[in-house]
Amino acid sequence: MITQWVDGEKAHGKRQQSQEAMRAVAAPNSQDVNQLLTTLPRLAQIGALVASTGALLVPFGDQLWSPGRGRGYGV
């Protein structure tokens, strides 16, 4: 009975070590898009800036812009 309990504890310890090792290689930061999003320009900030200059209602300039391949491919 005691041997079984000791073996169980050993197995539990090994499982924990294995899980910790898996977590250590998983590098979770770059998997979380919400965290990555904080490092990009944000729509609300760009919107506030653009609206404050009245540029929402006037053309951006003469830069070219083509529809490209993107149509229908957002999910």
Added chain:
Amino acid sequence: MRSNLLHSLQQLHVDDAFGSALARLLDGTGDRPTWLVWRESLERFGTELGITPSALAPFLNAWCLLYIVTLALDHVQDGDALSDPWFAAQPAAMQYQLVFSTFAVALHALSQLPAGGIPPERIVRLHARWAASITQIAEGQYLDLAQGAQQAATDTPSQALLTRYERIAAQKTGATFALGFGGVAELATDSAHVVEAASRAGLAYGLLLQYNDDLLDAATQRDRPQALTLERALCAAYPEASAQPAQAAQHFWRHVYAQYIEQFPVILAPLPSAAQTIVFDLLRDSFGPSLIHTAQR
């Protein structure tokens, strides 16, 4: 490239009729699909990071299948027009079954790793990234479907709608492309900086793709008042945009694109210059050339 996906299917040894049905969904209408362009870009991106196309193939097959299935699910759930007439003619239950089955094939394709002598710890990280990404995509789709009801029931502060729209875009299209680029880097290198740079580039590209797609589809989406679109979120945040919503959204997109393009050299800095060029080529191909030259200088 397309044959790689069909090869994944053949390896399942499934019933002929079931296999034919899945192949129809994967094969689409017969035109060269855009996901092939992305697959080729991701493959070249991987080559510049030092991983061979054959070693990458299982992941790229899985990613393409994930993209196809995510797009199909989104179209079915949104009631959008389905481009493939055979898939469109199926009853809803069969459409969902084919979507689920294609996801199963994607998992099967991923199970073909390891290939090409990739170190096992990279495979472990890739599987963790895959699992985290599909969870985010699932959550994003939930938020997208649920937002109509929540919008009616709550008094959402105006700018919060823009932020909510951005978050859904990040968790759907953004997460899909963050997985594509980040996953390639994960298999190619042990450098966390390179993997993070690739993931950020993928997220930024996916967001631009979603914003751009929304503008191009704005006219049809106006018939779906429950849909949270860039145009609708912008008009909620800035009522003056409502006078000319289509023009305001297009002007806003150009400012957003300009801000993003300025960020790309910073995002891509940890990557080899040839890998950076592949991303800039993809941006140019997808959204037009004008601002890219400025950013690349």
